[in-house]
Amino acid sequence: MLVAVASAKGSPGATALAVLLASLWPREVxxxxxxxxxxxxxxxxxxxxxTPLLEDRGLLxxxxxxxxxxxxxxxxxxxxVAGGLDVLVGVSAPEQVAGLGPVxxxxxxxxxxxxxxxxxxxxxxxxxxxxxxxxxxxxxxVLVVQADVTALAHLRERLATLAExxxxxxxxxxxxxxxxxxxxxxxxxxxxxEALLASGGAGVPVLGVIAEDARGVRALxxxxxxAGRTSFVRSGRSLLPGVLALAxxxxxxxxxxxxx
Ligand SMILES: Nc1ncnc2c1ncn2[C@@H]1O[C@H](COP(=O)(O)OP(=O)(O)OP(=O)(O)O)[C@@H](O)[C@H]1O
Ligand SMILES: [Mg+2]
Numbered sequence: 001m002l003v004a005v006a007s008a009k010g011s012p013g014a015t016a017l018a019v020l021l022a023s024l025w026p027r028e029v030x031x032x033x034x035x036x037x038x039x040x041x042x043x044x045x046x047x048x049x050x051t052p053l054l055e056d057r058g059l060l061x062x063x064x065x066x067x068x069x070x071x072x073x074x075x076x077x078x079x080x081v082a083g084g085l086d087v088l089v090g091v092s093a094p095e096q097v098a099g100l101g102p103v104x105x106x107x108x109x110x111x112x113x114x115x116x117x118x119x120x121x122x123x124x125x126x127x128x129x130x131x132x133x134x135x136x137x138x139x140x141x142v143l144v145v146q147a148d149v150t151a152l153a154h155l156r157e158r159l160a161t162l163a164e165x166x167x168x169x170x171x172x173x174x175x176x177x178x179x180x181x182x183x184x185x186x187x188x189x190x191x192x193x194e195a196l197l198a199s200g201g202a203g204v205p206v207l208g209v210i211a212e213d214a215r216g217v218r219a220l221x222x223x224x225x226x227a228g229r230t231s232f233v234r235s236g237r238s239l240l241p242g243v244l245a246l247a248x249x250x251x252x253x254x255x256x257x258x259x260x
Contacts, residue, residue, distance in 0.1 A: 155197070
């Protein structure tokens, strides 16, 4: 199962949410940093020994293996980080993504290993993005948005451009859900955003709220004791069943109606 986390514009917290979901994931999982603008995971995390992560083992080495026509196994390109997560380190500069151009389809295929699920941080998705095969091949796409009018306008516009490549709302299309970054004590945020999107003709489900909690984000990044008790992590735990259910829609075949 592949879950792609992305944003429409700005930095609403796609990386933070991808890391959180992967940390809470109930099964074997890897976090893949495929943000074409340059990955953040390698900058924010360290190895279990406290050393920097290797830049040359990750998306670039996977892309090179794919280009050589080698096996597209994901495992050799993963690195463990402090806290226990296995990650596919991203590119350090956007220029490096250009070389990946023709192989994104095979990279997307490698993000569906048989032995684990993958949560992919896809960064900001722009129309015609080269990584579209990752989104189109995902079992679910989760878009993060901040609860303000301009961010929602950009989200609406991006949903319109994603409708065709992801076949949104069509049978067999990619299930897509929205997560709203808002205050934990703002119970109406999710419903308000859902209503606003529906009124603009973009009827997509809002999965819930990721709590506005900078200290919680930081605590998780630094694997600080007690990180599991922050409102950030609490809100992630509440979101998780909805994310899993969204992704299972695509992997579970529709029930065959009994013949009469
Ligand atoms: N839920 C949150 N509450 C408070 N701060 C947050 C939250 N999520 C992210 N942040 C902070 O906002 C900033 C951007 O977060 P993050 O890097 O996850 O966003 P992004 O959408 O991945 O951005 P980019 O597209 O630039 O990679 C960071 O400083 C991060 O610590
Ligand atoms: Mg990011």
